Amino acid sequence: DAGVIQSPRHEVTEMGQEVTLRCKPISGHDYLFWYRQTMMRGLELLIYFNNNVPIDDSGMPEDRFSAKMPNASFSTLKIQPSEPRDSAVYFCASTQRSGSFGSEQFFGPGTRLTVL
Amino acid sequence: EDQVTQSPEALRLQEGESSSLNCSYTVSGLRGLFWYRQDPGKGPEFLFTLYSAGEEKEKERLKATLTKKESFLHITAPKPEDSATYLCAVQTYGGSQGNLIFGKGTKLSVKP
Numbered sequence: 001d002a003g004v005i006q007s008p009r010h011e012v013t014e015m016g017q018e019v020t021l022r023c024k025p026i027s028g029h030d031y032l033f034w035y036r037q038t039m040m041r042g043l044e045l046l047i048y049f050n051n052n053v054p055i056d057d058s059g060m061p062e063d064r065f066s067a068k069m070p071n072a073s074f075s076t077l078k079i080q081p082s083e084p085r086d087s088a089v090y091f092c093a094s095t096q097r098s099g100s101f102g103s104e105q106f107f108g109p110g111t112r113l114t115v116l
Numbered sequence: 117e118d119q120v121t122q123s124p125e126a127l128r129l130q131e132g133e134s135s136s137l138n139c140s141y142t143v144s145g146l147r148g149l150f151w152y153r154q155d156p157g158k159g160p161e162f163l164f165t166l167y168s169a170g171e172e173k174e175k176e177r178l179k180a181t182l183t184k185k186e187s188f189l190h191i192t193a194p195k196p197e198d199s200a201t202y203l204c205a206v207q208t209y210g211g212s213q214g215n216l217i218f219g220k221g222t223k224l225s226v227k228p
Binding site: 004041042043044045048056091093104105106107108109110 | 150157158159160161162165203205215216217218219220221
C-alpha cells in the first residue's frame with residue numbers, strides 16, 4: 001500500500017485566496033483525521049471522520065475552515081479566505097476498525113501551507 | 117482540561133550516551149498513551165501504545181514505560197539515526213472516540 005497520500009506537498013498563496021488540501025487514506029481504513037502542526041501549538045486535531053461522516057469538528061478554528069469526505073478514498077480540507085496565521089503543516093491520518101482503543105494512526109507526509 | 121507535557125524540549129546526546137524523554141499527562145481517564153517518531157519533513161510514525169501503569173514496551177534501542185502520571189521513553193546507546201522529534205499522545209475515555217491529544221515533542225539530536 002502507498003500509505004496516506006496528501007497533495008499538494010507545498011502551497012504558497014496570498015491572503016484572501018481559497019486553499020484546498022487533499023487526502024487519500026489507506027484503503028480499508030474507516031477513520032480519517034485532519035491535523036495542523038505549528039511550532040507554537042504543536043499537533044492539533046481539526047476534525048475527524050468515521051465512514052465518511054464527520055464525528056468531531058470541535059478543533060476547526062473558524063468558519064473559514066471546512067472539510068468534506070465524499071467517499072472512502074478522498075477527503076478535502078478547505079480554507080476560504082486564507083490568512084497568514086493559517087500558515088502551518090497540515091497532516092491527514094487514517095486508521096482502521098474502531099479507530100479507538102490502541103489503534104495506530106498512519107500519517108501522510110503533510111502539506112506545508114504558507115499564506116503571504 | 118486534558119494536558120500532555122513533554123520534556124525536555126530538545127536533547128543533544130553523544131552516540132552511545134543513554135538518556136530518557138519524559139511525557140507527563142493530566143487527563144480525566146487514560147485509555148492509552150502513544151509514542152510517535154517524526155523525522156523532518158515527514159508525518160509522525162507510530163512507535164508504541166501503552167495501556168496501564170507498569171506496562172513496558174521495547175523496540176530496538178527504545179523502551180517505553182508508563183506510570184499513573186507519566187511515561188518515559190528510554191533510549192539506550194543511541195545512534196545518529198535515532199535523531200528525530202519524539203511525540204507523546206494520549207487517548208482518553210472522556211474525549212471523542214479516536215481523538216489523540218499530542219504533546220509538543222522532544223527534539224533529539226545524536227552526534228557521532
